[in-house]
Amino acid sequence: MLIALRGRYNQRELAEALGVTARTLRRWEVGETEPPPYLADAIRQRLLPFTEDATRSDAPFRFIDLFAGIGGIRMAFEAVGGQCVFTSEWNSFAQKTYLANFPDSAHALNGDITKVHEDDIPAHDVLLAGFPCQPFSIAGVSKKNALGRAHGFADETQGTLFFDVARIIAAKRPAAFLLENVKNLVSHDKGNTFRVIKKVLEEELGYHITCKVVDGAHFVPQHRERILIVGFREKTHFSFDDVHLPNARPTMSSILHPQDGSEEPEGHYTVGPKAKVDDRYTLTPKLWAYLQAYAEKHRAAGNGFGFGLVRPDSVARTLSARYYKDGSEILVSQGPRKRPRRLTPRECARLMGFPNDFVIPVSDTQAYKQFGNSVVMPVMREVAVAMKPRILELVDPELAKQKSLLAA
Incomplete structure (x- = not known):
């Protein structure tokens, strides 16, 4: 792909567009060093915008899978018709399991999300992330101003992996997102962590969020409580009351x-x-x-x-x-x-x-x-079922209207 681009760009232009030195680019071209796995996505986003139509399919919506683990959330959203267009997981053993179960992905499996620029992530309708829980260290805004430092989510969350979720949402503005974490996220760091997350998502990014702790015991014989945070770019009628949680508890x-x-x-x-x-x-x-x-x-x-x-x-x-x-x-x-x-x-x-x-x-x-x-996959699948019509209302209002009329 790099060689093909040299017919349209000289080495300096190509290196600048990809954010690397000409020397690094030359090493990639001659095979002296391996380019990063996200290079193909970077090229598509920065240099080949005309190829975006080629990545589309008949899928009603597209999503990205961050902190993907072994793909439990992806499996759930593919079950309702979504198409995964980007994956990030840093652990090499988890990558091995992920690739074994999703061998036909059209995109590369990216590693450390902190090393991927938001401009290199493809357009998507839904962001999925089971991000790790980390404490935030927050100084007063007046102190930041005195030091000449910016405030807001880029400062409050810097150094945590939630920052990467926030910067991607800010850049790509997906119609919706689903974030998953341990139940203790609410009380983590004396409630400060969850307070910052809500503030960033609602006040700074402008999304409408709904949260609920769900026990996986509705679907599997295991007490496993996790907090789910669903957000939509615009107001919708999404409610966790629409998520089907069976009363029968398996053993x-x-x-x-x-x-x-x-x-x-x-x-x-x-x-x-x-x-x-x-x-x-x-x-x-x-x-x-x-x-x-x-x-x-x-x-x-x-x-x-x-x-x-x-x-x-x-x-x-x-x-x-x-x-x-x-x-x-x-x-x-x-x-x-x-x-x-x-x-x-x-x-x-x-x-x-x-x-x-x-x-x-x-x-x-x-x-x-x-x-x-990992996640209890059937829980995620039922959340995906409840989210899908609300996603379609934002992604393709006409299609959503037609499906609503057919179901009536």
């Missing part, structure tokens, strides 16, 4: 390996004609003794700390990214006088609402981290 029997031969053995997770869970997932005598002693110590002190033992009729605690260490928050009972076992990565995938054909190409340790950091 662990719906995600555990049946071990009766009704499913095929998978990798090293299950073995033999009955697809029994491999012995490697059973706790060692030493670890089991330690966890019992630890729990007893805290019980004696009047604390509730300890392992979580589940059976087929149970609902589990929240799966965490530290599950690979000892599995203590969710241990599966294997009967009296038997040591319990960890969940297999496949059971973790099911516990997060991922389909059985979701590819797990990484080690168990990495898989546990990835699912522990």
Whole structure:
């Protein structure tokens, strides 16, 4: 692509447009160094605006996937017809899982979003982000003015990853966004973090936001409360009351390996004609003794700390990214006088609402981290269902009107 552009731009012009030195550009051209993965998107946005129509499809709306993890939110929005046009995820192991499950993406998988200029991100209708929670350090506006520093979101949120969400929203003005975070975001840093986020989104960026804490236990046998922040560029009738949350609560029997031969053995997770869970997932005598002693110590002190033992009729605690260490928050009972076992990565995938054909190409340790950091996909899908008509009202008002008339 770079060589083709040299017919339209000289080396200096091309380097300036891409924000690099002519020397760097030359190294890319001769293969001395590898260009960054977002280069193709940068070229499309800055130098080939006429190609934008080529990236469009029949999808009713386009979205970008930031802090993408293993793609749970993307999967949810693709399920309602959206087209992903940009992805960012910095962790190389998560990238491997993401690429294994979205092999046909027409765009590159970008790494560190802090290194991607907002001008290099394609136009989109919806921004999706499960951004990490970080505290903000805020000085008074008068002090900033005295120091000659700008204030507003570019200053209040600088150094945090929410800043990257805000700068992209400011530059691209998508019709809508969905942000996901831990429930404790509301109380994080004595409420300062959430206050700044709301101020930036509502007052400085001018979006209309709605927030709700949703428990994934409506869809999977796991208590997993997450705060969802939905924003629209203009006022809409979106309400979390329109998000379908089933009353029936599933139990662990719906995600555990049946071990009766009704499913095929998978990798090293299950073995033999009955697809029994491999012995490697059973706790060692030493670890089991330690966890019992630890729990007893805290019980004696009047604390509730300890392992979580589940059976087929149970609902589990929240799966965490530290599950690979000892599995203590969710241990599966294997009967009296038997040591319990960890969940297999496949059971973790099911516990997060991922389909059985979701590819797990990484080690168990990495898989546990990835699912522990992921979203309950069916929750995101139902939010996408509720958001879609409101998105279309802003993206394509005529189409939204036609669909409304057909549904009447």
